[in-house]
Amino acid sequence: MNSVLAARGLVKTYGDVHALAGVDIDISAGDVLAVVGPSGSGKTTLLHVLSGILRADGGDVFLDGRAIGELNETGRSELRRTAFGFVFQSGMLVTELTAEENAALPMLLAGGSREESLGAARLWLGRLGLQGLEKRRPGELSGGQAQRVAIARALAHRPRVIFADEPTGALDTRTGQEMMTALLAAAEETRAAVVIVTHDKAIADRALRVVEIQDGRIAAGSISGAVSA
Numbered sequence: 446m447n448s449v450l451a452a453r454g455l456v457k458t459y460g461d462v463h464a465l466a467g468v469d470i471d472i473s474a475g476d477v478l479a480v481v482g483p484s485g486s487g488k489t490t491l492l493h494v495l496s497g498i499l500r501a502d503g504g505d506v507f508l509d510g511r512a513i514g515e516l517n518e519t520g521r522s523e524l525r526r527t528a529f530g531f532v533f534q535s536g537m538l539v540t541e542l543t544a545e546e547n548a549a550l551p552m553l554l555a556g557g558s559r560e561e562s563l564g565a566a567r568l569w570l571g572r573l574g575l576q577g578l579e580k581r582r583p584g585e586l587s588g589g590q591a592q593r594v595a596i597a598r599a600l601a602h603r604p605r606v607i608f609a610d611e612p613t614g615a616l617d618t619r620t621g622q623e624m625m626t627a628l629l630a631a632a633e634e635t636r637a638a639v640v641i642v643t644h645d646k647a648i649a650d651r652a653l654r655v656v657e658i659q660d661g662r663i664a665a666g667s668i669s670g671a672v673s674a
């Protein structure tokens with residue numbers, strides 16, 4: 446199996462709500478997978494369980510064949526900092542830090558030197574068209590620029606998988622599409638796999654594969670490409 450990330454029989458419950466009711470997924474390097482589905486169907490829960498933010502109640506997630514359910518909280522948090530990158534709807538940048546410091550943060554937290562981390566951050570900010578804005582704070586950036594800082598932050602430590610939850614949700618259509626173009630080009634360059642939760646069909650259409658979640662399960666016949674094992 447060549448999957449970077451695989452899920453087998455994922456189950457997650459909140460009280461009597463079955464947010465995930467048995468999900469199997471295989472994601473390989475360079476893959477771009479859009480996760481779509483109605484509100485409350487389990488998309489964000491799936492992304493959080495795949496990325497080790499939440500622990501599965503049943504089944505497991507495998508990164509390069511290694512079960513992440515076996516890791517303790519420290520191990521999972523290290524995994525999130527090193528192997529995964531995250532882009533959220535609102536960017537979630539640290540308001541007191543500059544663009545380059547924000548983009549360097551995962552590398553700094555993972556123990557990288559300031560020089561090396563800021564160097565990688567500047568490189569990605571430049572590639573994403575933000576040269577000259579490195580010293581600005583999030584409040585001094587447009588929504589689209591802030592999202593590109595978030596992409597640089599998700600990429601600078603060269604993660605295996607980038608998770609994006611409604612990354613274009615706060616952007617106008619054109620800026621959202623530009624952000625997707627930047628994300629996909631950057632991911633292609635690093636061969637990172639990308640998992641995007643989105644309500645936006647035009648954004649899902651940019652993915653290589655789309656999977657629809659319904660009531661915590663992959664909807665029958667919803668898969669474009671061979672997502673399920």
Ligand SMILES: Nc1ncnc2c1ncn2[C@@H]1O[C@H](COP(=O)(O)OP(=O)(O)OP(=O)(O)O)[C@@H](O)[C@H]1O
Binds near residue numbers: 484
């Ligand atoms: N922390 C929680 N406690 C209790 N129930 C939760 C919690 N998080 C999610 N749920 C429930 O689990 C189900 C799946 O939620 P989830 O957020 O994964 O759906 P979603 O598809 O991402 O929804 P949306 O598109 O509206 O963001 C829903 O019924 C939701 O109400």
